[in-house]
Amino acid sequence: MTARPYLNQGAPDVNAPNVYVGRSKKKFRDVGCTLTAVAQAIRKLGVDGAATGVTVQTRCLAAWDKVEGSKTMPYAAGSAAAFVGVLGNGNGVVVHDKINLVEPKMHDVLIDSLKAGHPVLLLVDHDGKPGVDHWLCALALDGDDIVYADPDGGYEGRMSRTLLEGYSPNGRHRYKVLGIRVVTREA
Numbered sequence: 625m626t627a628r629p630y631l632n633q634g635a636p637d638v639n640a641p642n643v644y645v646g647r648s649k650k651k652f653r654d655v656g657c658t659l660t661a662v663a664q665a666i667r668k669l670g671v672d673g674a675a676t677g678v679t680v681q682t683r684c685l686a687a688w689d690k691v692e693g694s695k696t697m698p699y700a701a702g703s704a705a706a707f708v709g710v711l712g713n714g715n716g717v718v719v720h721d722k723i724n725l726v727e728p729k730m731h732d733v734l735i736d737s738l739k740a741g742h743p744v745l746l747l748v749d750h751d752g753k754p755g756v757d758h759w760l761c762a763l764a765l766d767g768d769d770i771v772y773a774d775p776d777g778g779y780e781g782r783m784s785r786t787l788l789e790g791y792s793p794n795g796r797h798r799y800k801v802l803g804i805r806v807v808t809r810e811a
Contacts, residue, residue, distance in 0.1 A: 632778025660775035664761035671716035
């Protein structure tokens with residue numbers, strides 16, 4: 625398990641763990657994985673080497689206010705996952721539409737994107753528990769493994785590129801990929 629330079633949603637010097645996510649009462653250390661994974665992708669692409677989950681949130685709040693229906697559903701902790709596509713707006717990247725596990729092309733898109741040097745956001749479940757999802761940032765391929773950054777602690781993790789599952793770097797959870805979002809630079 626390799627710690628930092630990967631982003632940690634709870635690190636006081638990187639993401640200000642006591643900052644609230646959106647306009648909710650939930651803190652980054654508890655629910656900031658989506659924003660932190662997007663920040664990791666921004667860094668991987670070389671768009672902004674100082675990006676953090678907090679800076680991504682700051683830049684995307686203005687974009688959020690332009691989303692139809694956002695006035696009746698304030699940006700909150702759950703909004704980051706529900707509207708992850710908006711997170712690229714104003715941050716120099718494009719977060720592409722989600723491809724779900726049930727779609728036959730998901731595996732090929734994941735592998736091809738990593739081979740092309742594009743980071744990929746991985747939506748994973750925790751231990752097979754429904755509704756307990758987490759976002760990782762896949763960074764590269766290494767033999768039969770996908771190398772990813774886990775915002776839960778800021779560790780490097782690996783999972784089988786064939787099975788698309790494995791244990792979290794800290795050994796607390798079993799992850800299984802449910803869906804992906806490819807991240808590219810803005811044109």
